[in-house]
Amino acid sequence: MTQTKGAVAFRNVRKTFGSFTAIPDLTLDIEPGKLVTLLGPSGCGKTTTLRMLAGLESPTDGQILIGGDDVTRLPADRRDVSMVFQSYALFPHMRVGQNVAYGLEAGGMKSAEARKRAEEALELVGLSGLAGRLPAELSGGQQQRVAVARALVLEPQVLLLDEPLSNLDARLRRKVRTDIRELQQRIGLTAVYVTHDQEEALAVSDTIVVMKEGKVAQIGTPRELYESPASDFIADFIGEANVVDGRVLSVQGDVAQVELGGVTLSLPSRGQSPGPTQISLRSNALKVTVAGKGDGTGIKGTIASSAYLGDHVEYEIDGPLERIFVVDDESDTPLPSGTAVALEVRPRGVALIPGTA
Missing domain, CATH: 3.40.50.300 (P-loop containing nucleotide triphosphate hydrolases)
Structure with missing residues (x-):
């Protein structure tokens, strides 16, 4: 052999x-x-x-x-x-x-x-x-x-x-x-x-x-x-991500400060420089909280539609990121359309897409 x-x-x-x-x-x-x-x-x-x-x-x-x-x-x-x-x-x-x-x-x-x-x-x-x-x-x-x-x-x-x-x-x-x-x-x-x-x-x-x-x-x-998707095509094709617009505010070493929907995140820079960028935002990377019940620091949005699927709830949410798709596996009761919510960004499932700055 x-x-x-x-x-x-x-x-x-x-x-x-x-x-x-x-x-x-x-x-x-x-x-x-x-x-x-x-x-x-x-x-x-x-x-x-x-x-x-x-x-x-x-x-x-x-x-x-x-x-x-x-x-x-x-x-x-x-x-x-x-x-x-x-x-x-x-x-x-x-x-x-x-x-x-x-x-x-x-x-x-x-x-x-x-x-x-x-x-x-x-x-x-x-x-x-x-x-x-x-x-x-x-x-x-x-x-x-x-x-x-x-x-x-x-x-x-x-x-x-x-x-x-x-x-x-x-x-x-x-x-x-x-x-x-x-x-x-x-x-x-x-x-x-x-x-x-x-x-x-x-x-x-x-x-x-x-x-x-x-x-x-x-x-x-x-x-x-x-x-770490290399393009918006990969981000969307692997795991159904939301590809949304953001802005790299500053880069220090391998870490970028990124503005996303009115909140600031620290993300791996992936070769990006300050300026407009695109961000891969996984459907399970956001925690949905009714506006006013959390700390008030999340991305603001409004429930456009919801669907109960047994072990999770699926939402379409309108806001500064336009319409995004969110999966909530912590709740078994869908919020009704029109509910004002705050979206907390979790550490995993968010990434800059290289070459889009």
Whole structure:
């Protein structure tokens, strides 16, 4: 095993479809043993990137390496990767064990050995004893784990997952994403995961690559992207932030004094200088208090609308920041429209957006 086994690299990769350029120039490194998520809205190029890595699309220009080897022009079956598709792609007429063993047998392995390896893969994903069932006899989550077992049994350098949870309901998505993450960490496999779901990406990833119009908008850990967005696009896309106007009053070292809606905050300066700026303000970064009941130092506003959602209340609030979206998880009784409120800014969830001063 070499040090580069499982490493992935894109070098100046470009992909066009006729006159349309889907990927203008992608250079990206993925460390071995990490789960890296390609995240972005529809049409951002994330699936095209995954398909080029899988060998299902050929780049127009550039180079793709897996484990240090140039695979740019290799067919899919010679790339040492396995893919879990959105649709699972299980053979409905084959038993679970036959589905998992199919790739091994197609590659020339004797049936007895392939079935043994399939049983081991099913045990790995928590499906021991289900080899004799048909896919239709399994739940959606079980079918997804069969698809993962079928990919893992080939012992690939890289596991590719294309929107793997999109066919599951919300509760099952949480369960299966946890299973996939725990499995990936347990076996130390490099995984490239594509999704448009921000919460899913935050939950499973070592690193998130946010893409926009075929380009990398920001790369970082889930915490880095959530707490330190590099642009208003990232702030709005990761975690639904309010992007509001403010002013940097002064900067001393790495700390800026910032005016926001009539109050002054101390924030990491992130390279900003005094002047107008934009600020990422998370929906849960504000504590809502009825005006006159607090210390009177918060941002003034008026409730425009409210919604009770069980464990929290959602508000739209008008004021000096125009209309903003606020989540209050400390109250179970919504304030009525027209209520005057003061908004206390919490320490977390507020950040200057670089390059906007």
